[in-house]
Amino acid sequence: MLSLNNCKAGAKVENTEKIAILQKLIQIQSVNGNEAAVARYLASLFEPYRESAQVEFVTYSPGRDNLVVTIGHPNGKQLGLSGHEDVVDPGDLSQWHHDPFAGEIVDGQLYGRGASDMKSGLAAIVIAMLELLADKTPLKGSIRLLATVGEETGEYGAAQLTKAGYADQLAGLVIAEPTGLDKIAYTARGVIDYHVDSIGKSVHSAQSTKGINAIDNLIVFYNEITAMMQGLDKIDPVLGGLLHNVDLISGGEQINTIPGKARLSANVRTIPAYPNQMIYDILEKLVHRLNDRSGFQLKLSYSYPEEAIPGRPDAPLVKLAQKIGHRIIGNRVIPVGSGGASDASEFLQSKARFSAIVYGPGTNTSHEADEYVEIDEFLQATVLYRKLALAFLEGE
Incomplete structure (x- = not known):
């Protein structure tokens, strides 16, 4: 040794x-x-x-x-x-x-x-x-x-x-x-990895009106959060702007079944102008607002966020x-x-x-x-x- x-x-x-x-x-x-x-x-x-x-x-x-x-x-x-x-x-x-x-x-x-x-x-x-x-x-x-x-x-x-x-x-x-x-x-930069789990209702795709498509609900979340993050447009002179990327989406069981579960995972690279708590608040308010809609059941979680x-x-x-x-x-x-x-x-x-x-x-x-x-x-x-x-x- x-x-x-x-x-x-x-x-x-x-x-x-x-x-x-x-x-x-x-x-x-x-x-x-x-x-x-x-x-x-x-x-x-x-x-x-x-x-x-x-x-x-x-x-x-x-x-x-x-x-x-x-x-x-x-x-x-x-x-x-x-x-x-x-x-x-x-x-x-x-x-x-x-x-x-x-x-x-x-x-x-x-x-x-x-x-x-x-x-x-x-x-x-x-x-x-x-x-x-x-x-x-x-x-x-x-x-x-x-x-x-x-x-x-x-x-x-x-x-x-x-x-x-x-x-x-x-x-x-x-x-x-x-x-x-x-x-x-x-x-x-800081970092926030977050996950949104969507719970729907699985049914045969031939009877899709009886089900709740968990992937569709995630797409609604995706579109809204993307627009909201793009609105955070301050630029740090050294680090640049805030970065938000949806990197993983998974869900469904098979092609002829309405998906009952789906998950979206995203990575945010923050700057001092937008502290992590501000991002948490935006995410949580959006999830809460969407869950007030009929058929939505979204759950938000984080992985090792850093300021x-x-x-x-x-x-x-x-x-x-x-x-x-x-x-x-x-x-x-x-x-x-x-x-x-x-x-x-x-x-x-x-x-x-x-x-x-x-x-x-x-x-x-x-x-x-x-x-x-x-x-x-x-x-x-x-x-x-x-x-x-x-x-x-x-x-x-």
């Missing part, structure tokens, strides 16, 4: 060992589960520093452990460094030219499921903390690793940690999701990360918006008030076959996070 036992005081972790840590993480098959194996492995890396690092497992369910590691001084500011332990399914293996769970290296690129999203970011923040411990670097405050379960399917690990108070002392948060080290996401993150491009954490990033990569680092949700949406609901950024190594191959990360960028990230943490706690 890899560890940093041989890292002498004042020394830095060798690049070969950093890469080996990332490879080991990719070899752990944490596809929408099995995060406990990731948590145990990461915790083992902190074992040589058990007197200086507080390591906590927070179990979500069997085989699924969040990991919280805190180092530094309890007095002073606390910086959160966060990454998720789960990955999405590799899909059709015939589309891969590299084993998705091997961590193969070819021409300076490390391949595997999670190489970009986001085990490279997770490994980099862990390595940064391990190097600070190995160096015995005095910290003017503390750093907290928040390694979460279930981000890919609803951020419920982050929600659990937030509810338990693990983000209540944060003064800033860095989510190591892949942006590339030349971009920092400071604002992000949009407003953010400011001139926030101190953004400016500091830009400065440190520029020093490391030698190029300008640009503040941008993100179209996807992250664990930041949950952590920002804690009792503390702090800025959060998404900033991490990776490529635009997330969730694709032959997902990869550039090794040089991953190694740069390990240095960047260490320097960013020190500068943040120093109050730069």
Whole structure:
């Protein structure tokens, strides 16, 4: 098992060992589960520093452990460094030219499921903390690793940690999701997945007047909600407009039977101008109004909604990360918006008030076959996070 036992005081972790840590993480098959194996492995890396690092497992369910590691001084500011332990399914293996769970290296690129999203970011923040411990670097405050379960399917690990108070002392948060080290996401869309179940009455299609067509009722809902969402036409200068897409419709039993059940599922990508509660109100009022009509029986439900993150491009954490990033990569680092949700949406609901950024190594191959990360960028990230943490706690 890899560890940093041989890292002498004042020394830095060798690049070969950093890469080996990332490879080991990719070899752990944490596809929408099995995060406990990731948590145990990461915790083992902190074992040589058990007197200086507080390591906590927070179990979500069997085989699924969040990991919280805190180092530094309890007095002073606390910086959160966060990454998720789960990955999405590799899909059709015939589309891969590299084993998705091997961590193969070819021409300076490390391949595997999670190489970009986001085990490279997770490994980099862990390595940064391990190097600070190995160096015995005095910290003017503390750093907290928040390694979460279930981000890919609803951020419920982050929600659990937030509810338990693990983000209540944060003064800033860095989510190591892949942006590339030349971009920092400071604002992000929210997300609402919702479902509308329609109950009708099945009869033989030759006697359709005796039945209630559940699909027809969903079509009425579809047309009305589409028009209502199109009316929400404010444009965020960074994120753009609100997006509403009906992505799944299913129903019916066979072609000569009036459908008695049907379901519609849709995805909404919100912006700060339209908070999630406003969308809930619109959906619920429409369902209630339609259910007042004869023959309608609609039921609304949600799946893991996340709030949009407003953010400011001139926030101190953004400016500091830009400065440190520029020093490391030698190029300008640009503040941008993100179209996807992250664990930041949950952590920002804690009792503390702090800025959060998404900033991490990776490529635009997330969730694709032959997902990869550039090794040089991953190694740069390990240095960047260490320097960013020190500068943040120093109050730069």
